[in-house]
Amino acid sequence: MVKPIVEVHSLCLAESVRRFNLWVPLKLDVKDFGDTSTSYGAIEARKGNPPILPAVMTPGGPLDLSSVLFRNRIIFIGQPVNSLVAQRVISQLVTLATVDENADILVYLNCPGGSTYSVLAIYDCMSWIKPKVGTVCFGVAASQGALLLAGGEKGMRYAMPNARIMIHQPQSGCGGHVEDVRRQVNEAVQTRHKVDNMYVAFTGQSLEKVQQYTERDRFLSVSEAMEFGLIDGVLETEY
Template sequence: MYLNCPGGSTYSVLAIYDCMSWIKPKVGTVCFGVAASQGALLLAAGEKGMRYAMPNARIMIHQPLGGCGGHVEDVRRQVNEAIQSRHKIDRMYAAFTGQPLEKVQQYTERDRFLSTSEAMEFGLIDGILETEY
C-alpha cells in the first residue's frame, strides 16, 4: 500500500486496518512524502518486514485529534470516546513497533516528526528504500 497521507479520521483508518488484517495477502506499506497522524498508523500496520519509506519521507505520530461540542452530557461522552481512541491507538503502536506502551504514550503526547531513520529505529518501518540521484 503506497501512502502519502497527512492523516484522517480514526474510524476510517481503523476500517482500513481491519481490511488489511482480514484479507489473505500480506500488506506491505511504503511511504512517499508524508505519513502523518493516522497515516503513520497505517504505515506501521503493514506486515512486519514489509514496511518501508522513501529517504525523504517524513513520519509524524501524535495522539488522536478531535473536537467536541453540544450539551454537557454529549461533550462528556465525546471526551470519553476520544480517550478510548487514544488508548486503542497507543496499544496498536506498541504492538506494531515493539516499544513499551509508556514510551509510545510519551512519543504521541504531542506531534512528533520523525526522519526515516528515526522511524526505523522506533519500529514504525523496517527499511528505507534507496534512490540514486
C-alpha cells in the same frame, strides 16, 4: 493489434532488506491504453468520490494510471483518509485478495492523516485478507497516516529517504450539551488507548514510551522511524 511497449518503473520490495535499490518494470496490458479526451488531467469522480488518477500520454497512447497500478497490486493513498477514501481502498483490497490470495499487495502512502475510524477500517481489512499488505511512505505519513504505515506487514513497511513520519494522539472536537461532551471525551480517551496499544504492537516499544512520543506532534526522519519500529527499512534508488 500490437501491444504497446512502455516501460514504467516501480519499487520491488523484498523481506529482510533494510536498504533496497532494485527497480523492476510494472506489467502493462493493452487494456491499460485507450482513447480518452481527459488525458493530462485528473478525472473528478462524481458525487464527491476521491479523484481518479489521471491518464498520461505515451508512445502507445493514453495510459490509465489507475489500471496500471491496480493490475500490479498497488494501492495509492495520496490524500486525507475519510469514509469515501476508506470505501475505495477497502474495495481494492478485497478485490485484489479475491483475484489472487497468495500475491502481496503494496499500499503507497503520501497521507497527512484523516479520520481515525476510516483508517482503522482500512487497517482491519489489511489484517483480514489473506495476502500480505506492505506499506511504503512517499512524502509524508502523518497522524493516522503513520498508523497505516506502521500497520503494514512486518518486514514490508518502508519509506523513501526524504519521507517524514509524524505521530501524535488522536484529535477530537467536542461540542454540544454537557452530557454529549462527556461522552465524546470518553470516546476520545478510549480511541487514544486503542491507538497507543496498536503502536505498542507495531513497534515493540513500551506503552509508556509510545504515550511519551504521541503526547504532542512528534516528527521523525526515516532513520528515527526505523529505530522506533514504525518502519522496517528505507528504499533508495540506484541513481
